[in-house]
Amino acid sequence: MRVKTGVLGSTGYTGAELLRLIVNHGNVDLKWITSEKFAGKNISSVFPNLRGFIDLECSTVKDLDKLEGVDIVFSCLPHTTSMHFAKKFLDIGKRIIDLSADFRFNNINTYKDIYRIKHRYPELCEVSVYGLPELFRKQISKAQLVANPGCFATSALLGILPLLNREIISETVCVDSKAGISGGGRAPSLNSHFSEANEAISLNSITGHPQKYEVQEKVFEKFSRRIKIIFSAFNINASRGILTTIKSRLKHKTSKTDMLNAYNNFYQGEPFVRIYDDEKYISTKNVRYSNYCDIGINIQDDHIICVTALDNLGKGASAQAVQNMNIMFGLDEKTCLMNMSIYP
Amino acid sequence: MRVKTGVLGSTGYTGAELLRLIVNHGNVDLKWITSEKFAGKNISSVFPNLRGFIDLECSTVKDLDKLEGVDIVFSCLPHTTSMHFAKKFLDIGKRIIDLSADFRFNNINTYKDIYRIKHRYPELCEVSVYGLPELFRKQISKAQLVANPGCFATSALLGILPLLNREIISETVCVDSKAGISGGGRAPSLNSHFSEANEAISLNSITGHPQKYEVQEKVFEKFSRRIKIIFSAFNINASRGILTTIKSRLKHKTSKTDMLNAYNNFYQGEPFVRIYDDEKYISTKNVRYSNYCDIGINIQDDHIICVTALDNLGKGASAQAVQNMNIMFGLDEKTCLMNMSIYP
């Protein structure tokens, strides 16, 4: 089977990773890519690692009318912009995987509170499917519009979900995420300047990152349970990776073994979630460049502590987007995603 | 005034930082240094940055009988070893600042639980003073034996203390610390290998780091309050720095302004604790090489989130040790410590 695809906004970091994966995907034909900044340039001059692998010129969204002949479009455009192009492609019957935040919230009031802009397509928010296969695989398979989850949200949700099945934890969950610099995007800024970011752990947000609400909404949607995420996010001087700590009070005394069982059961059969008996292996080093989310846990006093590690551009963005595409088109879900992390 | 000093175990990272500071301390005469590994070698061949600044050969602790003529000894020896040498120098009337964990616990049962070894000198544990000037300045000034706090404990305590004065927070405090690699010491190991540690955030401990108990004991000692620290610690690929997140449920609704006031009041007049109105400035970059602890806070839902940043070898170890020495000898507490962080 061949899937014909196009990528909107291909020259940021999620685009770079997406193209890298698509190159090796035996079932995908990449028809076009767009970039406003590098319009007219060959993608291999933008990302030299693609030289010899992809030979395509960047189109611009102004040429949208010519951008046809695809089965699915990945949008790596920024939020508030992405929604308009998603709309256009949906209107002509294409399927969309949107890597921005534009369709992650079914509740458009939450969206408005966060992004200070009224959502233009509330009807699409209602039908969009949240692209976390571990939670919504069946819905994804039939979706026209998949909202690819945020990297922080993915790292938090995959750690929290097994705890929500039963009444294991209290409603307050402390989440602390540390993320590599690529999470801030490719546009140059003082924060991403090497000499500023290097040798530094710095504050991203402690007042309530947008993805806090993403987690809370999806938990409620799936488990009808309102949890309160106390979310803090930090930047660390690595190119890639998110490591997230999740802490919550256990309602009943329980053992590490019990909890490991809960995690293993919850993720039974999942190809990209790895539960470790020994949490010492949890490191972003072991997941970078991959679609894996590694999880380790332990008990401390009356709290469970869960640590998840993933690649913010992998399971946290582009690799998960490819996983979603595989599901949507009935391909083997693992196609082109069985990459191990690379070491050292 | 002149303070004659010696340094035990001078060739690790806390030793390196201590020597760097002492070089520029106008009132200190460095009489001797020891190193078992580099005995007989000039310290400037061990730490090339000291070339031209210190011209001393490393003695060994075997020469202890000759190591006299000092007013105070800094011990940078590892815990369980350090206690014996502290004892010897105390017995001949010298003052000691011990940078190991050996005298941080007044409760020797806690020490035994953590280090799986019975403390040999319980009587010294009783008289030792915990060298956090912001908490025990008066006692430090008269102490014979000062137990220099751990770097994690310092970063947690300085964030928690202002919350304990009144009944502001609940008894559970979630603490998440991210620390640079130098915290693991200078002895080569696989964990500290550049190619292993680089581009990685990895797990240090989620089951209860020793310094969790240090924090709990000191809080109880000072405030007669038993708090429960849920402590997680991670390694990140920076040479220096600890950034610690502290979260606790507020018992009553309160504002950021109120909380800032509480912090500013608590640390009024403290030369090395800086409270930031805008927490976005909190970064290990702004404190490295210095004795500062930077603190930012905000409120999220019903929780206070406090973020502290310090240099694990600065306020977290050697600079704080010098601060303690200054206090012990009636010197201006800031002598040789008014170093700003260096940027970029």
Place this chain on the structure above:
Amino acid sequence: MRVKTGVLGSTGYTGAELLRLIVNHGNVDLKWITSEKFAGKNISSVFPNLRGFIDLECSTVKDLDKLEGVDIVFSCLPHTTSMHFAKKFLDIGKRIIDLSADFRFNNINTYKDIYRIKHRYPELCEVSVYGLPELFRKQISKAQLVANPGCFATSALLGILPLLNREIISETVCVDSKAGISGGGRAPSLNSHFSEANEAISLNSITGHPQKYEVQEKVFEKFSRRIKIIFSAFNINASRGILTTIKSRLKHKTSKTDMLNAYNNFYQGEPFVRIYDDEKYISTKNVRYSNYCDIGINIQDDHIICVTALDNLGKGASAQAVQNMNIMFGLDEKTCLMNMSIYP
């Protein structure tokens, strides 16, 4: 076709990279691996990235008699040790790719001068083939024993070779190499300690690195020309990568275009050498994790300056070893090696 293989000394960095590549090699069956340090342990506990990909216990060379059933053995053992095991496997008719320096020199006097040890198997040095496919492809295809080139030597040779065909350059060639830390191996040492290596460019050797002689010998072997390499090597704080500058006086005035033609002609059809018209793209970032060697050139005054970039564990070691294996067994030379570098 299936190639059954074993790996000696699999738990260093060249071993890690070799295993990663072999996992994805459709024609290779990995029968056994050895490690003296991790004997009896599962390789996935040594290299967590292999979890789920290779499930093998490390044997030891003491079990050598049982280590049969293979067509080819890769030796990642250290030089002076490796030769003995190569001998043993050759004696029972196995083919060997030796990643150590033990069989790189046909001239055993050079070997002795460098390693201060008399080579025990001069007869093998005579028949060993130097595993640089761009130079000795035909010989490699029939070789029993392939000496895999050094990473510095590969980076220098690939830059110099096109200049030797004709009388383009003078006999003196200044070579300056900067290499990532993984080149120093996985054994922990002070030099490879993160806090020592980080934020540092430091001297490796300016007196004549062993691989200087490797380059000189191979140039003479192939072109009957004695060139004089003035070789300097430095360590930089990256996990991987070698970037090498090559400078030599041009005997006749020539243009960049002429020289680009010379390089393009020399490497015509070579799958893993990429010549760039615009040298600004040369960066270790564009070759890491790959088997590519990127080359850019320009003219400055009367000198040619050539810059080569490769991954010291890729084209500089393990990927090149796999390339050699592919050639030896008549497989498509590119099998499992068409990996692009990963970015960011």
Place this chain on the structure above:
Amino acid sequence: MRVKTGVLGSTGYTGAELLRLIVNHGNVDLKWITSEKFAGKNISSVFPNLRGFIDLECSTVKDLDKLEGVDIVFSCLPHTTSMHFAKKFLDIGKRIIDLSADFRFNNINTYKDIYRIKHRYPELCEVSVYGLPELFRKQISKAQLVANPGCFATSALLGILPLLNREIISETVCVDSKAGISGGGRAPSLNSHFSEANEAISLNSITGHPQKYEVQEKVFEKFSRRIKIIFSAFNINASRGILTTIKSRLKHKTSKTDMLNAYNNFYQGEPFVRIYDDEKYISTKNVRYSNYCDIGINIQDDHIICVTALDNLGKGASAQAVQNMNIMFGLDEKTCLMNMSIYP
């Protein structure tokens, strides 16, 4: 003695380093600073490490008429801009240290060739003094206008100078410099983006960096000797530091000891040039944050190889500027510059 000073263009990296040094200079009163980008903002909001040390608002060059009351002005403005402001301050009798390239060339044709712009003040180029104290100390002491040397040029010149006294080397000198990212300035760009620059050694220039001509002119000016620098420059992923390799053919057989003597003699009494008997200590790690230039040498075949290390913002820019100021005002040349590098 008090020196009243102002800093033009204070919010780049040379400005940051200059301010850091001035803070600790007992004889300098900082009267004003300018920044077009951060005009009106307090400098401590631009460089958080200055909080508590400097409390000044950034003026703009539009306020130039009010920027009086100083004895000397440091200009950290970019080249082609800086010259105009230097002119203005010189016209009202102020002394200037210009950290840009605008007055480094006495030969305005060279300037024009490099910067593609005709110099507006050739008469100033004639009287400006090149601020390398090891070469022009006497002239600096009386200069009105000092052109602070480039960081690459400083690292090359300090290595080459001792070889020019006598007829030691041939006229061709191969120079290879590797520099940290801060050398590219603080303005955000794709090249300085953390995720682009990290884990990379990349090409800066192999066609003739402007500072190549700076070196050649100064050598000619001092030694009446035309040497040919074959210059290559690379970026490496460190915040600070330049390490430069210098190679030249020795005209006569000579020993390392002889050459060490030549270097030691040449730099006798120089406070900031350190010659090492053992070149293995040469590392940017040992000079960062300092005004030192460390030099190691050895002989390989018929070539001398000299390696120099300095901090591009220290001896390569701002610290050297302060050294020049000390000389100009008859202060102890070492004032506020006796900082060792910081380690780890």
